Structures are given as C-alpha cells and as structure tokens.
Amino acid sequence: MSISQLLAQYGEEYLAALLTTWKLTAICFLAAFVIGILITVMRVSPIRPLRIFAELYVQIFRNIPGASLLILLVYALPYLNILLSYFICVTIAASLIPAAFCSEYLMAGINTIAPGQIEAARSLGMTFSQTIRRVVIPQALRSSVLPLTNLLTATMLTTALASQVPMNPLDLAGLVSHINTHAVGGVMAFLISAALYCATAVVIGQIGTRIDQKVRILR
Amino acid sequence: MNETREPIISLRHVDKHFGALHVLKAINLDVYKGEVVVVIGPSGSGKSTLCRTINRLETIDSGEILFEGKPLPLEGKELAALRSHIGMVFQSFNLFAHMSILDNVTLGPVDVLHTPKKEAREEARRLLDRVGVLSQESKVPAQLSGGQQQRAAIARSLAMHPKVMLFDEPTSALDPEMIGEVLDVMTTLAADGMTMVVVTHEMNFARRVASRVIFMDSGSIVEEAAPDAFFTNPRTERARSFLQSIHGH
Numbered sequence: 001m002s003i004s005q006l007l008a009q010y011g012e013e014y015l016a017a018l019l020t021t022w023k024l025t026a027i028c029f030l031a032a033f034v035i036g037i038l039i040t041v042m043r044v045s046p047i048r049p050l051r052i053f054a055e056l057y058v059q060i061f062r063n064i065p066g067a068s069l070l071i072l073l074v075y076a077l078p079y080l081n082i083l084l085s086y087f088i089c090v091t092i093a094a095s096l097i098p099a100a101f102c103s104e105y106l107m108a109g110i111n112t113i114a115p116g117q118i119e120a121a122r123s124l125g126m127t128f129s130q131t132i133r134r135v136v137i138p139q140a141l142r143s144s145v146l147p148l149t150n151l152l153t154a155t156m157l158t159t160a161l162a163s164q165v166p167m168n169p170l171d172l173a174g175l176v177s178h179i180n181t182h183a184v185g186g187v188m189a190f191l192i193s194a195a196l197y198c199a200t201a202v203v204i205g206q207i208g209t210r211i212d213q214k215v216r217i218l219r
Numbered sequence: 220m221n222e223t224r225e226p227i228i229s230l231r232h233v234d235k236h237f238g239a240l241h242v243l244k245a246i247n248l249d250v251y252k253g254e255v256v257v258v259i260g261p262s263g264s265g266k267s268t269l270c271r272t273i274n275r276l277e278t279i280d281s282g283e284i285l286f287e288g289k290p291l292p293l294e295g296k297e298l299a300a301l302r303s304h305i306g307m308v309f310q311s312f313n314l315f316a317h318m319s320i321l322d323n324v325t326l327g328p329v330d331v332l333h334t335p336k337k338e339a340r341e342e343a344r345r346l347l348d349r350v351g352v353l354s355q356e357s358k359v360p361a362q363l364s365g366g367q368q369q370r371a372a373i374a375r376s377l378a379m380h381p382k383v384m385l386f387d388e389p390t391s392a393l394d395p396e397m398i399g400e401v402l403d404v405m406t407t408l409a410a411d412g413m414t415m416v417v418v419t420h421e422m423n424f425a426r427r428v429a430s431r432v433i434f435m436d437s438g439s440i441v442e443e444a445a446p447d448a449f450f451t452n453p454r455t456e457r458a459r460s461f462l463q464s465i466h467g468h
Contacts, residue, residue, distance in 0.1 A: 046294075116313035119276055120372075124379060125303025127296060134330060137319045216252035217317050218361035 003188050010189075015077075017175040018196050020081075024091065025156040025200075026071040031095035032155060036102025040140070041132055054103070066161050069093045074165055086167040093159040098151055120126035122214060142215045143181060149208025153201045172196055194205030196211060225288055225375070227383055227414055228273055233282035234269060243279070250383070252295050253401060255415045255427040257446070260435035261461060266418045267310075270387045271436065273416065274305040283382050287382075301424055303331050306376030306384035310391045312368040314360035319349065324375045333405040339378070345407065346374040350404050366397030377408075384408070386417040392420040426450050434458045 007014070042054035048163040061069075071088040086090070113136060141148075163173035169177055172193040179185035226249035235243040242265045256393050258266045275298060284307070292298045314323050320331060324332045324343035328334040334342075347353040349369040352363070360368050369389060376384060381418050383402050386405065390398040395439040402424050409415060419425065425432055425446055432449040434442040434457075442449065442458045452458045 034256070112317070114311070115314065116309055116311050117315055120307070120309065120313035120375075122276065122299070123274055123302055123305070123307035124375070125301075125331040126327070127299045130330050134326060135315055139315075142317055188392045218359050219316060 001185055001188060002108065003192060006179070006188055006192060010175070010185075013175055013178075014172075014196070015191060017170050017193075018200075021156065021159055021171045021173075021197075022200070023151070024094065024162065025055060025158040027091055028094040028098065028159060028196070029089070029155045031127060032102050032151070035095065035099035039099060039103040039138065040106040040110070042105065044132070044136070046111065046128065055124040058100045058103055061096050062104065064097065066093055066097055066158050068098075069097065069160050072162060074182055081178060083178035085151075087164040090159065090162045090165065090167055093096075093161055094155060098155045099157060101151055101154070102148065105183050106137075106140045106150065108147070109144040110136055112143050113139050139217060142217050145208060145212040145215060147200045148157045150211070152208070154199060154202050156197065157205075169206075220271070224251060225284075226282070227287055228416070229270070229283075229285040229288075230269075231283045231285070233269075233272065233279050233284060234263075235277065235279045236271065236305055239402065239407070241440050243272070246282070246440060248433065248440065249333065250414065250416060252364065253412050253415050254430045255409045255413075255428050256416045256431050256433060258416065258428035258433045258435060259420070259425060260441075261460075262436040263437075265438040266435045267387050268398075270385050270416060270418045273383075273385055274307060275303050276307075290322045290402055299331075303327070303379055303381045305382030306379060306415075308372055308384065308389045310388040312360070312365070312372045312392070314368055314372055316360055317327075319357050319359060320363070320371045321354065322372060324378050325361070327375065327379050343374070343378055346377050349377075350374045351400070364397060365393045366400045369393065369397075369401045373401075373404055373408075382414075383414045386415065386419065388418050388420070390419065390421060420465075422462075434461070436461070 039054045039057055042050040045051060070089060070093040073084065074086070074094055077084060117135055118131060119136045128136065141153065159171060160173035162171040163177050172179055174190045176193050179189045226251040230246050230248040231339060233243055233246040247268060258269060260266050262464055267368065268277055272279050283431055286301060292301060298322065315326065316328065321343055324346060325336070325339040326337040328342065329336055344353060350373055352367050352370050352374070355363055355367055355371070362369065389405070390401050393401060398421065405417070405424070406428055429446040432444055432446050434449065436457050442453060442455050444454070449458070450462065453462060
C-alpha cells in the first residue's frame, strides 16, 4: 500500500496510536523521573543500606534489555500469582529502565555542585533533607535538563516495547504490527510511525533546549 | 579577660589527623563573648581546620569542643540546630548558585528559623544594604564580583542572628582591590560587638581589630597574645620568622 492509501484507511488508527504513545511516554517518564529522584537521594544519603540498594537498582535496570524485562513481567509474574495487564507491564518496563538513567544524569548534575555550597547549607543549620531539597536537587535538575530531554525521547522509544505484546489500545509500533498482520502495509506502514516518532522527538528536543536556556545556572 | 565568665567556645586538648598528618595537636582555646580572635600562621599550619572544627564541618579525633559550655552534638538535628547559631564565611563564598542574592539570604531564616517570608525578606534587604550589595539583590551569585559575593555571604550568615561568626580566610580568594571592602564590613561587625574567629593572612586587619592573636604552626598554637604585643614583640622564634617572611615582601 502507498502512504496515501494507508493514511486514508488507517488515518484515525494512526492518530489514536500516536496519542497512546504520547500517553505511555508521559506516564513512564513521570514515573521514571520520580523513581529517579528517589534513587538519587538514596545514593547520596548517609544510610549505607539505602546507598547499596540504589546502586544495585541502577546497575540492574541500566543494563537489562527492555524486551527481557517485559518478558519477565509478562511471563514470570503470573507464577507468583501476580497478573498485570499488558498496558501495566509495558508501563513498568518503560519506567524502571529510564529511572536508572534518570538517576545517572542527576548524579552527574550533583557532581557539578561545588562541595562548598553543601558546607554552606550545613553551616546555616539545614538538615540533610533540607540541603537535598533546597540546594542539591534543584541544582542537579537545572543542570541536567538536556540529558533529561534525551531521556524523554529515549523513554518514548522504549514504549515501542508495547508492540511485543497484544496491548490494547495500540501504540505507534504496535499499530505497524497490527496493519501488517491484517493487510500488507509493508515498509510504508513503518515509515509513517517512524515519522511520527521523529516529529515528536524533534518537538521534545526544541522544548528541552528552551527550558535549558531558561533555567541554566550561571557559574 | 574576666576569668569567672564562661567562654562561648572552648577547645580542650583537641587532636586531629588527616591520615598520617597530625593537623591539630593538643589545641586549647577559649573564645569569650564579644572577642575577635584572629588566627594566623603559615599555610598548612592547621588554622583553617581549627576554624572548621568549631561547627563540626571537620570532626576531631580526641579532645572536646564546647559551645556555650555544652559539647558539640553528633551529626543530626541537634548539630544542625547548633550550627544555626554559628555563622560561617568561607574563602570561596559558597553562595547558592541557583538562587538570587536575596534568596540566598532568606533561605536560612525561612527554612531553619521558620521566619515568615515577608519578614525574612525585609531583614535580608536591611542586611544587604548594610554590607552594600542591596542593588544586587535580584542577581545570581555569578553576576557579582568576588567582593560583592563575599559581602552577600556575610549577610547570609548574619541573617541567622549568629552568636559567633567564623571566618575561614574570607579574603584569600579576592582580587586585591576587593579585600578592603570585605575587611571594612568585618571591622564594622567587630565594632558592633560580634564574637568572631577569623583565620586570615591580613596582618593589618589582625593588628587593628583583633582582641587576641593566635599564631599557629604545624598544628600547634605556638603563641597567643594581644595584637600589639604579638606584632611588635613576638615571644617565639617561629612567630618572629613568620612575621619577617611576611614583611619581607
């Protein structure tokens, strides 16, 4: 089928799939962001077991392939009598992995903070958690806008894992499989999805650059 | 000094090592309310470390440090509360890079002392005015000169209403033409009765402002004297050669 035929026949499905991909991306990135911050706070905390747990988390989820994690969630969890919907399985897989990277970027951001500022905060009488909330995390976030922007794009691409399970509703990658099982969309069906991924990524990149220019810390 | 009064800071037989290096050797030092104790000595003599042990930014190996007669607490909320009474001014200013100058000054009062925001701002502006950087209040630290940053850092400390202020080489990172403006602020503070411990290489400041001069070398307090006596007639050979080496250039 040509692109115009595909769009005529599946235009609405593509639109719905794009929205599903956006929704998945938003949920997963938000979850990854929150988990990433928590893991990062654990990594710099004075409590050793928390640090060990957080380091393990990062080592495991930074290095596990997304497909393997998804297979584990879909096929292994039922043996533990945990039965999750495909949508939830995809969401978990596409959140836990970016969370590890999120923490790596935040740690890099933390390393840009002069240690003297931490001493200044402690000298003012700020507790560990106040120092983390008011001095460390805000600066780490502001200096990792660009890596986090890339992470958002990477998270979107990770959500394409959804095509590996019969998730309903279909995301962009899943729709391609769907079209190619029910008709002969061929490479063109891929191209349309790819173009939509690309377009989204470009917009994300633009927004990220703007935000970075606004919040970047003068040094 | 009035011997019956209790010192506000008291170091008793304090020892500290950095690995094999014995940086503080059996240090005994009392600081009384209203005093300006200036600590001088060659680099590596332990004077900065001494200053940093007073609010426990550096821990000690043995001995005892008392603040208002009570030993410094271990890490945790109690120590944080105590630190809020001890102002600290650093060599490298250490203003919070992501905040405006005004927010730098209000952060401590609002978060630690729970001062209402509006009140904290008014007070911060008063203090920034006092140190002469009020016009910079909405800029971030990197937009200020070193001297302005250090004066803002002093205002940040003052906003906590500290009982003592520690100055750890406050002018060592400054261009020469900015040293004077910072020392002026410190001189005014001293005249207002602030209790201060000042680690510095500024001998004229020490001579003019100090109530007492502490001379350190290789981790020990070698000499302790009134500034006039110390600068005109040092008792020890080490202090004499140190002063000569400074006046030599």
